[in-house]
Amino acid sequence: MTTNPLRDPRDRRLPRVPEPCALVVFGITGDLARKNLLPAVYDLANRGLLPTNFALLGFARRDWGDVEFAELARTAAREHARTPWREEVWERLASSVRFVQGSFDDDNAFDQLAHALAELEGSHGIGGNAAFYLSIPPAMFPVVLKQMQRTGMADSTPDRWRRVVVEKPFGTDLPSSRELNELVDAVFSADDVFRIDHYLGKETVQNLLALRFANTLFEPIWNGHHVDSVQITMAEDVGIGGRAGFYDQTGAARDVLQNHLLQLLALTAMEEPVEFSAEEIRTEKLKVLRAVSVPTDMATFAVRGQYEQGWLAGQRARGYRQEDGVDPDSTTETYAAVRFGVETRRWAGVPFYLRTGKRLPRRVTEIALSFRKAPHLPFAPTDTEELGHNQLVIRVQPDEGVTLKFGSKVPGSVMEVRDVAMVFLYGEQFTEASPEAYERLLLDVLLGDATLFPRNAEVEASWAAIDPLEEFWAGTEPHPYRAGEWGPRAAEEMLAAEGRQWRRP
Ligand SMILES: NC(=O)c1ccc[n+]([C@@H]2O[C@H](COP(=O)([O-])OP(=O)(O)OC[C@H]3O[C@@H](n4cnc5c(N)ncnc54)[C@H](OP(=O)(O)O)[C@@H]3O)[C@@H](O)[C@H]2O)c1
Structure with a gap:
C-alpha cells in the first residue's frame, strides 16, 4: 500500500470498509477470543466498519452448534465491548456466525470448515475472502497450518484473498522462530501473514x-x-x-x-x-x-x-x-x-x-x-x-x-x-x-x-x-x-x- 499522493490520491481520513469476507477464529472459546477478539468484532460492526457481506466462524473442540456459539459470542461482546450495546447490531452479526466443532488433528473437521466457507460464499456473498486467526497455543500452529494447506484453504488467488493472523509468541528463540516463519511462509505468501503485536x-x-x-x-x-x-x-x-x-x-x-x-x-x-x-x-x-x-x-x-x-x-x-x-x-x-x-x-x-x-x-x-x-x-x-x-x-x-x-x-x-x-x-x-x-x-x-x-x-x-x-x-x-x-x-x-x-x- 502506498501513501504517495501522486500515486494514491485517497483521503485517508475517510473510514474504509473491507471487501466482503469471513473471519475464521481458531480457538474461539479461549481467553483471547472472549476478551478481545469477539468484542472487537462487535465494536467494528457497531461503528459500521464491517462489510455488509461478512461472516464469523469459530473453531474449537467443544460440542457446540451455531446457537451455543452465538450465545457465547454475545455474552463476550456485551461484557467487553468498548462501544454501547445495540441489539440490532448484534442481531445482524448473529445471523452470520457459524461454529465448526473439532480437534485440530481431525481432517473431517477441516473439511467441514472448508465446506462452511464455500457455503457462506453462496448464502452470504463473502466473495471467497477469509482471514484465519490462530488464537491457539503456539504448539498447535504446525498442525493447523498443515490442515489449511491440505484443504487448499490458505491459497489466495486473483479472485480471492486468504490471510493468516499469528499471535505472539513467535517462537521461543531465534531457531524456533525461523522454523515457525518457514512453516507459515510455506503455507501463506509473505504478504498474507499478519503477526500481531497488539502494542502497535x-x-x-x-x-x-x-x-x-x-x-x-x-x-x-x-x-x-x-x-x-x-x-x-x-x-x-x-x-x-x-x-x-x-x-x-x-x-x-x-x-x-x-x-x-x-x-x-x-x-x-x-x-x-x-x-x-x-x-x-x-x-x-x-x-x-x-x-x-x-x-x-x-x-x-x-x-x-x-x-x-x-x-x-x-x-x-x-x-x-x-x-x-x-x-x-x-x-x-x-x-x-x-x-x-x-x-x-x-x-x-x-x-x-x-x-x-x-x-x-x-x-x-x-x-x-x-x-x-x-x-x-x-x-x-x-x-x-x-x-x-x-x-x-x-x-x-x-x-x-x-x-x-x-x-x-x-x-x-x-x-x-x-x-x-x-x-x-x-x-x-x-x-x-x-x-x-x-x-x-x-x-x-x-x-x-x-x-x-x-x-x-x-x-x-x-x-x-x-x-x-x-x-x-x-x-x-x-x-x-x-x-x-x-x-x-x-x-x-x-x-x-x-x-x-x-x-x-
Ligand atoms: N490470553 C491473552 O491475553 C493473550 C495475550 C497475548 C497473546 N495470546 C496468545 O493468543 C493465543 C490464544 O491464547 P488464549 O489465552 O486465548 O488461549 P486459551 O484460553 O488456552 O485458548 C486456546 C483455544 O484453543 C482451542 N484448542 C486448544 N487445543 C485445541 C485442539 N487440539 N483442537 C481444537 N481446539 C483447540 C481451545 O478450545 P477448546 O478447549 O474449546 O477446544 C481454546 O479455544 C496463544 O497463542 C497466546 O499465546 C493470548
Whole structure:
C-alpha cells in the first residue's frame, strides 16, 4: 500500500470498509477470543466498519452448534465491548456466525470448515475472502497450518484473498522462530501473514510516528547529540493470573522484551520512512532492530528478577513461587531489564534501557527520552540544584499522552530553577475515543494493511537480541524483589553504574 499522493490520491481520513469476507477464529472459546477478539468484532460492526457481506466462524473442540456459539459470542461482546450495546447490531452479526466443532488433528473437521466457507460464499456473498486467526497455543500452529494447506484453504488467488493472523509468541528463540516463519511462509505468501503485536495497535504508539515526523520541533534533537539516554518501560501491577503454565515456560524477557519493548525501541529509533506505508515503515524498523547491540558486560547490564511476597495497593501479594501452578523452585523471571545500544550514526553511544516486570507498583507503559544537560549554566550551582534532565515522555498507557519536562524559575524574588511539566493528554484534547488495539488491528487485517504488523525478519532480529541474554541467564537465580517494589536492587545498580536512575512513573 502506498501513501504517495501522486500515486494514491485517497483521503485517508475517510473510514474504509473491507471487501466482503469471513473471519475464521481458531480457538474461539479461549481467553483471547472472549476478551478481545469477539468484542472487537462487535465494536467494528457497531461503528459500521464491517462489510455488509461478512461472516464469523469459530473453531474449537467443544460440542457446540451455531446457537451455543452465538450465545457465547454475545455474552463476550456485551461484557467487553468498548462501544454501547445495540441489539440490532448484534442481531445482524448473529445471523452470520457459524461454529465448526473439532480437534485440530481431525481432517473431517477441516473439511467441514472448508465446506462452511464455500457455503457462506453462496448464502452470504463473502466473495471467497477469509482471514484465519490462530488464537491457539503456539504448539498447535504446525498442525493447523498443515490442515489449511491440505484443504487448499490458505491459497489466495486473483479472485480471492486468504490471510493468516499469528499471535505472539513467535517462537521461543531465534531457531524456533525461523522454523515457525518457514512453516507459515510455506503455507501463506509473505504478504498474507499478519503477526500481531497488539502494542502497535495502540493510539500513542502510532502517535510516536506523528510526533516525530509530522512536526519540526522534535526531530532535530532526536539523536545522540542531544539525547542522553532512553528508557522504555512496561510495568504491570498484576501477577500472572491464571496463565502459570504459559508464563513459567516463558518469562518476562520472552513475553514482553522480545516483542513489545523492542518494537517500541524500533519506532523510537528508526529513520524517517520514505512514505507512511507498510513496506517503508517495516524497512526502517528492521534496520534499527538489526543495529541493536547487546551489552558486553551482561552481569551489570542485563538483570532479571522474580517477585517475592509483598504488598500492593494495601493488599498482601503472594510471591511468584507461591502462585498456583508455578514450580516452587522456578527460576523464571518476572522482571527483566537490559541496556541495549543502537549502532547507527544517530544513536551510537546512547543507552536504551528497557525494563518490564510484574507486581510492580503500578501499570504503566512509557517511552522516556532524557536529554543532555546544558553544557554551561549561567547560574549559581545552588540555583539549579533541583534541575534534572529535560525529558520527553510518551505515555502509551494508561492516561495516554505526552509530557515535556523542563526547568522553570520558581516564583519569588530569588533565582531558583526547578523541573516542571507540560502535559498533553489524549482524553483532554480529543473528544473521539481511541479504538481498542485489537479493533484497529483486526480491521487492518481485513483491509490488508500490514503497516502495524511486524515482518518475520523483524521477529528474527529481535530474537537475535534476546537469545544472548537468555543464554547468559540460563541456570542462574533471578534477583528477588518484593511485590510492590520497582524491581530488584541489581536493576538500580545497573543504571547507577552509569550515573543514572530509573524513572518512577
Ligand atoms: N490470553 C491473552 O491475553 C493473550 C495475550 C497475548 C497473546 N495470546 C496468545 O493468543 C493465543 C490464544 O491464547 P488464549 O489465552 O486465548 O488461549 P486459551 O484460553 O488456552 O485458548 C486456546 C483455544 O484453543 C482451542 N484448542 C486448544 N487445543 C485445541 C485442539 N487440539 N483442537 C481444537 N481446539 C483447540 C481451545 O478450545 P477448546 O478447549 O474449546 O477446544 C481454546 O479455544 C496463544 O497463542 C497466546 O499465546 C493470548
